[in-house]
Amino acid sequence: MAALRVLLPRARGLVLPRLGCAARRPFASGAHFEYIITEKKGKDSNVGLIQLNRPKALNALCDGLLMELNQALENFEKDPAVKAIVLTGGEKAFAAGADIKEMQNRTFQNCYTGQFLSNWDKVCQVKKPIIAAVNGFALGGGCELAMMCDIIYAGEKAQFAQPEILLGTIPGMGGTQRLTRAVGKSLAMEMVLTGDRISAQEAKEAGLVSKVFPVEKLVEEAIHCAEKIARNSKFITAVAKESVNAAFEMTLAEGNKLEKKLFYLTFATEDRREGMTAFVEKRKANFKDQ
Numbered sequence: 001m002a003a004l005r006v007l008l009p010r011a012r013g014l015v016l017p018r019l020g021c022a023a024r025r026p027f028a029s030g031a032h033f034e035y036i037i038t039e040k041k042g043k044d045s046n047v048g049l050i051q052l053n054r055p056k057a058l059n060a061l062c063d064g065l066l067m068e069l070n071q072a073l074e075n076f077e078k079d080p081a082v083k084a085i086v087l088t089g090g091e092k093a094f095a096a097g098a099d100i101k102e103m104q105n106r107t108f109q110n111c112y113t114g115q116f117l118s119n120w121d122k123v124c125q126v127k128k129p130i131i132a133a134v135n136g137f138a139l140g141g142g143c144e145l146a147m148m149c150d151i152i153y154a155g156e157k158a159q160f161a162q163p164e165i166l167l168g169t170i171p172g173m174g175g176t177q178r179l180t181r182a183v184g185k186s187l188a189m190e191m192v193l194t195g196d197r198i199s200a201q202e203a204k205e206a207g208l209v210s211k212v213f214p215v216e217k218l219v220e221e222a223i224h225c226a227e228k229i230a231r232n233s234k235f236i237t238a239v240a241k242e243s244v245n246a247a248f249e250m251t252l253a254e255g256n257k258l259e260k261k262l263f264y265l266t267f268a269t270e271d272r273r274e275g276m277t278a279f280v281e282k283r284k285a286n287f288k289d290q
């Protein structure tokens with residue numbers, strides 16, 4: 001039936017029974033989504049905004065939502081007009097985690113053979129910078145999704161947690177790894193072993209979040225940051241992102257070696273020449289992404 005739904009769009013007037021959260025219709029670039037909203041924002045429309053929009057389930061990350069999120073990321077990645085991306089949810093929840101109702105009856109065998117959760121990694125593969133703007137709950141997979149982004153801004157009422165232990169499981173999308181790197185062993189261990197939530201302010205003090213804003217200002221501020229990033233060279237921004245991310249994968253010596261190579265690489269670009277020439281000529285740089 002799932003295959004049938006992919007082959008037969010709703011527009012043909014066929015009434016097919018609901019299939020839980022699994023994606024129910026095909027979506028090509030620019031198509032209408034069911035679980036997310038996408039828009040271009042900013043003065044120059046160069047910021048791709050993705051809003052998770054499954055409020056009845058507090059943006060629980062079901063398969064259909066993740067498929068749409070991946071599609072939207074791919075669309076913005078390919079769109080030359082988009083230079084940075086903001087990922088947000090609603091005021092009550094950024095995302096309350098993986099969809100527990102979808103997971104409830106899974107077995108080890110179908111997790112293993114179906115490579116459960118393997119489609120979550122797209123966020124990490126995107127070369128354009130992604131800012132997570134977190135209002136409300138960022139729990140379990142929601143917290144993990146935010147941590148896959150490059151920058152996290154939080155609204156004052158945001159709450160972060162890895163509560164999987166309370167469900168008899170553990171984080172499965174990098175929670176034990178990224179949280180530990182972000183906040184250190186003691187707080188990460190406490191959060192993972194108790195399931196306790198931390199506030200936006202605590203998350204900021206611990207280094208998980210870079211800035212905290214009033215709830216209603218959050219998305220605007222994230223777009224503002226994305227616009228600031230968008231003014232720089234797209235190519236050099238991608239190189240800088242790769243270099244920072246390497247810090248999570250490499251030893252200090254290996255990371256410094258890679259950084260030096262990437263630094264040298266910038267000297268092969270027009271944008272590096274333009275940036276330094278503009279400084280010397282006391283004018284604003286005009287980057288061409290070359």
Ligand code: CAA
Nearest residue numbers: 056057058060096097098099100101139140141171172173
């Ligand atoms: N999966 C599926 N449905 C969820 C959900 C989730 N993670 N979180 C919330 N919902 C649903 C609820 O079932 C409820 O639906 P119904 O109205 O149909 O019953 C609706 O969203 C509203 O939720 P609540 O009534 O519970 O709202 P609340 O304000 O009382 O509580 C909450 C909010 C504290 C976030 C609570 O919903 C909650 O604890 N959610 C689960 C959080 C969680 O454990 N997340 C981790 C999931 S496991 C994971 O993410 C694994 C991984 O690492 C990948």
